[in-house]
Amino acid sequence: MKTTQAVQSLKIADAARAIRHVFVRDLTLDAHIGVHRHEEDRAQPIRVNIDLTVAETAAPIGDLLANVVDYEHVINGVRAIVAEGHVRLVETLAEAVAAFALRDPRVRAVRVRIEKLEIVPDAASVGVEIERLAGEN
Numbered sequence: 106m107k108t109t110q111a112v113q114s115l116k117i118a119d120a121a122r123a124i125r126h127v128f129v130r131d132l133t134l135d136a137h138i139g140v141h142r143h144e145e146d147r148a149q150p151i152r153v154n155i156d157l158t159v160a161e162t163a164a165p166i167g168d169l170l171a172n173v174v175d176y177e178h179v180i181n182g183v184r185a186i187v188a189e190g191h192v193r194l195v196e197t198l199a200e201a202v203a204a205f206a207l208r209d210p211r212v213r214a215v216r217v218r219i220e221k222l223e224i225v226p227d228a229a230s231v232g233v234e235i236e237r238l239a240g241e242n
Contacts, residue, residue, distance in 0.1 A: 123161040124213070127174045130154055132183060137191040138198060138221065145191060150222045151198075152230065153183055157206055158214035174209055182206070195219045195233045203237040214238045 117126035132155075135148035159174045166172045182205040192198045199217045206215040220232035 117156060117158050125159040125161050125174075127157040127159050127176055127179075128155060129176055129180055129183075132180060133222075134184065134187050136187045136198070138193070138195065139224070140193045144224070149224065151187075151195075151232075152218075152220040152222055153202065154218040154220075155179060155183070155202065155206065156216040157212050159211050160213050174211055179206055195221060196235070199233055199235045200237075203235060207237060207239055210239075212239060 118124060132153040134151055134153065136151045137148050138144065138151065139149070157174060157179070164172070183202055186198065186201045186205060192201075199219045202217045202219070203215045206212055206217075214236060216234065216236045218232065218234040220230035222230050225231050
C-alpha cells in the first residue's frame with residue numbers, strides 16, 4: 106500500500122521581517138524525466154512542492170491579484186516547464202522551476218522539491234529539494 110505524505114510547511118512567514126509565505130503543495134504532473142532509456146519512452150508522475158519567501162510592502166493589497174504573488178501563475182509556469190519536453194535530471198527541473206519563481210521581484214527565496222513517485226518500487230518517492238535566493242547567479 107502506497108501512502109502519500111505531504112511535505113511539512115516551513116515557518117517562513119514573518120511579520121517582523123515583512124515576509125509572506127506563498128506555497129504550492131503536492132502538485133502532481135506527468136513528466137518526461139529521467140536518465141534511463143525506459144524513462145524516455147513514457148511520462149511518469151512527479152510531485153512538486155514550492156515555498157516562496159515573498160517581501161511584503163506597506164501598500165495595502167486592496168483585494169487585487171496584481172498586488173500579490175499569484176500561486177496560479179507559479180503553477181502554470183511549472184506546467185509550461187514540464188511541457189517543454191524530456192529532462193534528464195530532477196535537479197535540472199528543480200532549477201528551472203526556481204528560476205521561474207525568482208523572476209517575480211517580490212520573491213526573495215524559493216524552495217523547490219521535485220519527487221518521482223513510481224520509479225523505485227520500494228520507496229514512496231525519490232527526488233531533490235533545492236533552495237535559491239534572489240540575486241544568485
